[in-house]
Amino acid sequence: MTELTVIPAANAELPEPRRNRHLINGEWQDSADGAQFERLSPSHLVKASLSARAGRTETDAAIAAARAAFDDGKWRGMPGKDRATLLNRVADLIDANRERIALIEVLESGKPIAQARGEIEGAADLWRFAASLARTVHGESHNNLGTEMLGVVLKEPIGVAAIITPWNFPFLIVSQKLPFALAAGCTAVVKPSEMTPSTTVILGELLIEAGVPAGVVNIVLGFGDPVGEMMSSDPRVDMVSFTGSTGVGKRIVAAASGTLKKVSLELGGKNPQVIFPDADLDAAADAIVFGVYFNMGECCNSGSRIIVHEDIARALLEKVNALSARVPFGDPLDERTQVGAIISDEHQRKIDAYVKQAEQAGARVEIGGASLGVPGLEGRFYQPTVISGVTPDMAIAREEVFGPVLSVLTFTEEAEAIRLANDAAYGLSAGVWSENIHTCLNFARNVQAGTVWTNTWMDGFAEMPFGGVKESGQGRELGRYGLEEYLEVKTIQLRVARGRSFWVRDR
Numbered sequence: 001m002t003e004l005t006v007i008p009a010a011n012a013e014l015p016e017p018r019r020n021r022h023l024i025n026g027e028w029q030d031s032a033d034g035a036q037f038e039r040l041s042p043s044h045l046v047k048a049s050l051s052a053r054a055g056r057t058e059t060d061a062a063i064a065a066a067r068a069a070f071d072d073g074k075w076r077g078m079p080g081k082d083r084a085t086l087l088n089r090v091a092d093l094i095d096a097n098r099e100r101i102a103l104i105e106v107l108e109s110g111k112p113i114a115q116a117r118g119e120i121e122g123a124a125d126l127w128r129f130a131a132s133l134a135r136t137v138h139g140e141s142h143n144n145l146g147t148e149m150l151g152v153v154l155k156e157p158i159g160v161a162a163i164i165t166p167w168n169f170p171f172l173i174v175s176q177k178l179p180f181a182l183a184a185g186c187t188a189v190v191k192p193s194e195m196t197p198s199t200t201v202i203l204g205e206l207l208i209e210a211g212v213p214a215g216v217v218n219i220v221l222g223f224g225d226p227v228g229e230m231m232s233s234d235p236r237v238d239m240v241s242f243t244g245s246t247g248v249g250k251r252i253v254a255a256a257s258g259t260l261k262k263v264s265l266e267l268g269g270k271n272p273q274v275i276f277p278d279a280d281l282d283a284a285a286d287a288i289v290f291g292v293y294f295n296m297g298e299c300c301n302s303g304s305r306i307i308v309h310e311d312i313a314r315a316l317l318e319k320v321n322a323l324s325a326r327v328p329f330g331d332p333l334d335e336r337t338q339v340g341a342i343i344s345d346e347h348q349r350k351i352d353a354y355v356k357q358a359e360q361a362g363a364r365v366e367i368g369g370a371s372l373g374v375p376g377l378e379g380r381f382y383q384p385t386v387i388s389g390v391t392p393d394m395a396i397a398r399e400e401v402f403g404p405v406l407s408v409l410t411f412t413e414e415a416e417a418i419r420l421a422n423d424a425a426y427g428l429s430a431g432v433w434s435e436n437i438h439t440c441l442n443f444a445r446n447v448q449a450g451t452v453w454t455n456t457w458m459d460g461f462a463e464m465p466f467g468g469v470k471e472s473g474q475g476r477e478l479g480r481y482g483l484e485e486y487l488e489v490k491t492i493q494l495r496v497a498r499g500r501s502f503w504v505r506d507r
Helices: 056-071 080-096 098-109 113-134 170-184 198-210 224-233 246-256 281-297 313-326 345-360 414-422 437-446 479-484
Strands: 018-020 022-024 027-029 036-040 047-052 140-142 149-157 160-164 187-191 217-219 239-243 262-266 272-275 305-309 364-367 385-388 405-411 429-433 451-454 487-495
Touching: 018 198, 022 056, 022 198, 047 098, 047 198, 056 160, 056 187, 056 217, 056 224, 080 098, 080 113, 080 170, 080 198, 098 113, 098 170, 098 198, 113 170, 113 479, 160 170, 160 224, 170 187, 170 198, 170 239, 170 479, 187 224, 198 217, 224 246, 239 246, 246 262, 272 281, 272 414, 281 313, 281 405, 281 429, 305 313, 305 414, 313 364, 313 385, 313 405, 345 364, 345 385, 345 405, 405 414, 414 437, 429 437, 437 451
Parallel strands: 018 047, 160 187, 160 239, 187 217, 239 262, 272 305, 272 429, 305 405, 385 405, 429 451
Antiparallel strands: 022 027, 022 217, 036 047, 140 149, 149 487, 364 385
8 A cells, every 4th residue: 555645634623614605786695585605614524604694585585686777777878997997996906805715615626725725816816817808898899891881899788697606616616707797787686506605605704895886796605406496597697607517507497498597617628638759758747747637636637547658557557646645635724735535425435436436447547546544534535546547438538537547547658648538528728748849739739628738737818718519518718809809799880881772772
């Protein structure tokens, strides 16, 4: 048994459970029926938060508030520079509150404190980038339609955006959506995951402090039924932006079909990295280990599937195994920890089932493959796990495990590597490792993925669009494309000549 690096309980002083309420039309509200739900910390098994649980009454009120705030025209008619000023003010407040946001995120999600701080810092950068875009919204003109005509294309806010976010990056992902919607002039109803509601509520507090008008942003806490279903199907909502599992994404599309509203989806991934014989194996191994254990592997961009040339497979595996044993797993409140707790008992059982099924099918567990005990804590942890001898037909090679589990496949020819990379229902991200630029470019052009990394993994920039193909979703976030998602195109054709009959003009 390989000795792992385990960080015991830090015995940090824990805060009192946070109390969360809905934000509707600028007011903090409990549920009309008094319903609540609690969240236990997955790492410490203490109550992290107690939140109001929305029903149809609260969801209806939030949608009505967003609709009214959009229809009165004040927010969408505000000059871009004024919206930009407000969004920058929110970014400054996020920076000022980084520690308290990070702490509750750790307690609700189980992620390490250092990573949570980085997530909050990255979120502030997204608000500043969206602020810069708020001043750049523009259409176009066409003056080549003849001397009597002028064509104008406007970019207008789409309307009310329903934003539904997941539990794995609760503050970062709402910041990949909401500031872009606001920059475009939309209003919003936001539903965070019921497992990680608190940081979105704190964001609501900061929005009020920054001066966002009542009704422009509404936050409803609760579950997919009825909150998410109502947000997806209500005709007063013009667009749904969802990040989460592919299965739930399909249900949202079905719910939205009755009103034909726009749907933007960022869903699952089974992201391959192909390692060619001329790759820098030390750099590749380092990135592979980071990519599979980052955020406990609970990441749509997780590098959970490597496809390595058979000539270097064992050499690479030895490096990956050795690095895996050195990654600090344990108490997420310890500054040294890099991998924290699994989000729920149910999810931990799902991860373990994939591993056991692969082992029964003939794959080899190189390291890990079981729950991880952390001294002083009774929370949910899973060992760093590497599985070799994986074949393309195994579930662990094709389905999203969403845990700290690496599947290793091998190839002999470049065409086979590309075929294996594309042999999944997903198409979110992919990577290639080679010192030959021609190899990298050929792979990048032929792999079916929304993002391709070459000789790196999981770099991200606010300026670069992010999203997937196939069952990884539709639409894009970040970059200018992230703003365009929340804009509608309107054509205006102006007849500028007078005195000529419509019926006899030239066609």
